[in-house]
Amino acid sequence: MAILECENLGFSYEGKRVLEGVNFSLNAGDYLCVVGENGSGKSTLIKGLLGLKAPDEGSIRLSDGLKATEIGYLPQQTQVQRDFPASVYEVVLSGCLNSLGSSLFYSKELKRRALENMERMGIDDIKNRSYQTLSGGQQQRVLLARALCATKKLLLLDEPVTGLDPIASGEMYNLIKLINLCDNISVIMVSHDIHEAVRYATHILHLGHKQLFFGSAAEYRESSLARRFLGGARI
Amino acid sequence: MSQIISMFSYQFMQRALIVGVLVSLCAALLGVSLVLKRYSMIGDGLSHVGFGALAIASAFNLAPLAVAVPVVVAAAILMLRLNHNNAVKGDAAIAMISSSSLAIGVICVSLTTGMNTDVSSYMFGSVLSLSSGDAVLSVILSLAVLGLFILFYPRLFAVTFDESFSRATGTRTELYNSLLAVLTAVTVVLGMRMMGALLISSLIIFPALSAMCLCRSFKSVVIASAIISVLCFLFGLVFSYFFETPTGASIVAADLICYGLFRLFAGRK
The missing domain is CATH 3.40.50.300 (P-loop containing nucleotide triphosphate hydrolases)
Structure with a gap:
């Protein structure tokens, strides 16, 4: 069952469009990783999901009794x-x-x-x-x-491993996965670290001012976008 | 000891004691949040606005607190707004407002009464300047500040520690920031008569900084800051009575020495 659905979401700052055409849904128990380069609209999307910034088009629907707060x-x-x-x-x-x-x-x-x-x-x-x-x-x-x-029901994590050493990062990823699996809490995580993202997440949302990809992590691994983003390396 | 008892047989000293202890408490509690939120300059800026307001009030023969409290509260809210507005940098805006208020106050004073002891008492404070009406109002307002701080303590902590998290979980952070600014404004005006416009901000900053040298949890910092503030005030007051030094300056000196000792002690650990 979907707990969060975004439909044709778009955001602007002072009339300048920073993100548009975002369509995705999140089911209970999903682990969604939001990836993209700096300034691709990831932070804006987070603000939107938290209800701190109103979208200027489209809608965010929370269901199953979940509130933005x-x-x-x-x-x-x-x-x-x-x-x-x-x-x-x-x-x-x-x-x-x-x-x-x-x-x-x-x-x-x-x-x-x-x-x-x-x-x-x-x-x-x-x-x-x-x-x-x-x-x-x-x-x-x-x-x-x-x-x-x-x-x-839902954790929203903004770059949770920034500044951590590799061991601490690994522990943090495991801990988040554990919460996701054992307590059935859905996770949305914004990350730079694409390799870890596809390893732990069930779904990937790739942004670059608009939605470039949304689907399962397995599909993403096969996509040409992922290969380009990873600098040609296959994962 | 008997000398200390005789010291407080004067009515003005009793007033100074009661108001001073309450204002020191308020300043210390608010100071912890202000220092941690990097808002210390607001306290300093507000005292200059307070000077301007007091100067105008005395020029027109108005009740000083009744004029200064609303003016400084308005200035506090304005400064908070400017801090979040990128058109003028926050610290520059505060410096602008505070020096302008000082200038207006000085012009106002020189056009009317001239530079006299009144002006000096606004600048550097005086225990003699509290009338009984002022004292009653000060007690009521400072009790209100203390009450509000305690009632909203969990929310003020959350807003001080992490504004984005608090906002995301539905806390009206702007409301609590404004509350902090308004409480600070009231405290600054109340403390200004005794401490002086140029010295009041140290009452807000020093106890919090001293407490942070030693304590590691927010609650203990708040409590230690309150205790340090009241003790330094008492010490400064008694010292100024016996050695005939200015009260405000003596209190600041006590705070400075206390901070120095704590810093040394913390550095050794």
Whole structure:
């Protein structure tokens, strides 16, 4: 069943078209990787999916009770965050913000949810450590646990392995795949790393100001586009 | 000890103590968010706007706080807008607004009362300048600032740590940024009478920076910052009474020494 459908989606900045003709759908349990060069419209698409930027044509339909504010978003890290004095627990708990509703403070249940997600990500032993003292890989796990607090259905990850060493990247990819398979949470991941994308994802969306490809990862591997994008190498 | 007790038998010292402790608390709590969000310059800019507003109020014989609070709140919201607007760079815009307000204030003062002790007390602060009406209003406003900060603490943390995540999960980040700016504006105006326009921003920045040297979680930084701020204020106030130094400057000096010690200590760990 589709949880997200985009129909003929187009976005502009100050009248200048940056992305158009995006048509794809995402079923529960899918792992979609969005690839494309810098400035190809990937970030714009993310903003659109999160409801932070209105499309100027087409539509985004969320179904199965999913709301735009209930997508578990993992943004790219900013410099401010890297040396921010906050404990791991405080950061993860802030993922429950969209469940606060009109209450002012986090309930016992939300605190338990934060603890559960920390256990899932294997960071419960560093609960009281300061975020700024963690390694890049640990920081991404913390942000992933926070994203899981915000969603039950869909994770949206923006370049989750940027700046990580190869071992930490591999762990991060495995962790995301594990969440996808075991908890049946759908994943949309924006990535530069095309090789890893086709290895882990079930579907690929290739953007270049417009939709260049959408289909299964297996189909993408056979396409001429993939071969060109990979510099002639077959994967 | 008996000297300290006799010091607070003066009514103006009692007022200074109550208002000062409350304003130090407000400034310290807000300061943590402002420093982390790289908004420290807004606090500094607002104090200059406050000077302009106070100068105009006194020129027209109006109640100083009643004029300054709305003007500075409006300036705070304007600065926040400019910070997100790329037409003029945020820090340049703040510098522009603050020096213009200072200029308008100085012109206004020289045309009416002339440069006198009043002006000097706006610039560098004075414990004598608080009237009882001011004191009551200051207590009410600072309690409101403290209350709002505590009530919205989870949301303010989220917006401070990660604006894009907060916005994506449906938090109205602009609302909370404006809340921060408005609370800061009120705190700056309240603290300005005692600390002076040129010194008030240190009340916002120093305690937060000192606390960050030692503490590693947001909550502990906030609490430590509040404690440091109140202690430095008390120390500065008592010191200024006994050694007849300017109050605002003494408090800043206490904050500076505290920061220096904490920095040294943190560096050794």
